[in-house]
Amino acid sequence: MTDTRSNLIDVGRITSVFGIKGWVKVHSDTEPAENIVSYKPWWLKTRHGVKAVEVDEFQAHGKGFIAHIKGVDDRDAAEALAKVTISVERAQLPELDSEEYYWHQLENLQVISVFGGAEVVFGRVSHLLETGANDVLVVKPEADSLDDKERLVPYVPGQFVQKIDLDAGKIWVDWDPEF
Known part of the structure; x- marks a missing residue:
């Protein structure tokens, strides 16, 4: 980290x-x-x-x-x-193309689920894991989170990761809050 x-x-x-x-x-x-x-x-x-x-x-x-x-x-x-x-x-560090991010840029961003059309705060990115198939966001709960569960969200832009706004400090994901 x-x-x-x-x-x-x-x-x-x-x-x-x-x-x-x-x-x-x-x-x-x-x-x-x-x-x-x-x-x-x-x-x-x-x-x-x-x-x-x-x-x-x-x-x-x-x-x-x-x-x-x-x-x-x-x-x-x-x-x-x-x-x-x-x-x-x-x-x-070399400049990246747009829509590419270094892990350190994603750490500490707030993660918001848009699953089912409703926005729900999961927490903040603690760190990322490299699994081989794809990287995984490790999301730790914070004060205004939906619950106190840690979540593992696959970092797959366009599928699970919908939008990243570094200036706003947020990542929007399409991820079921039940997971």
């Missing part, structure tokens, strides 16, 4: 160390996954604050990637970065 007050957007994480020379294993949330290395600098969200780092070597490894961060030359230094979120500046 991204901090909306920040200029940074989360794009992956360092999962663990790799070897003894300061390399780390990287999980990427970018599409395609290898695009994570094209963002410079990486901002690491450590328990001591946010720190800019430069990746000087990067390569595919198994189902993920390994990277060497400039100045991190031994296993102990690399271990201090394990389980750290990798972020980049929002301005570095």
Whole structure:
């Protein structure tokens, strides 16, 4: 999840160390996954604050990637970065076509169902899930929600997602309130 007050957007994480020379294993949330290395600098969200780092070597490894961060030359230094979120500046993200959205743009939008012709507030998008078939909006209830149920709404524009208005902070969905 991204901090909306920040200029940074989360794009992956360092999962663990790799070897003894300061390399780390990287999980990427970018599409395609290898695009994570094209963002410079990486901002690491450590328990001591946010720190800019430069990746000087990067390569595919198994189902993920390994990277060497400039100045991190031994296993102990690399271990201090394990389980750290990798972020980049929002301005570095490429422009999208109209009707396309980054996940962070959808988070915290109010979700309103228009199922059956009546508008009903479900809550707000907490986060999204990638399921393989399609992405899913995880909608958490709020004070003026229909009820206190969390809902999972398939993110399928034109079918279930009817309209998105970023300026209004709302998403209209055609989704049965009974689900």
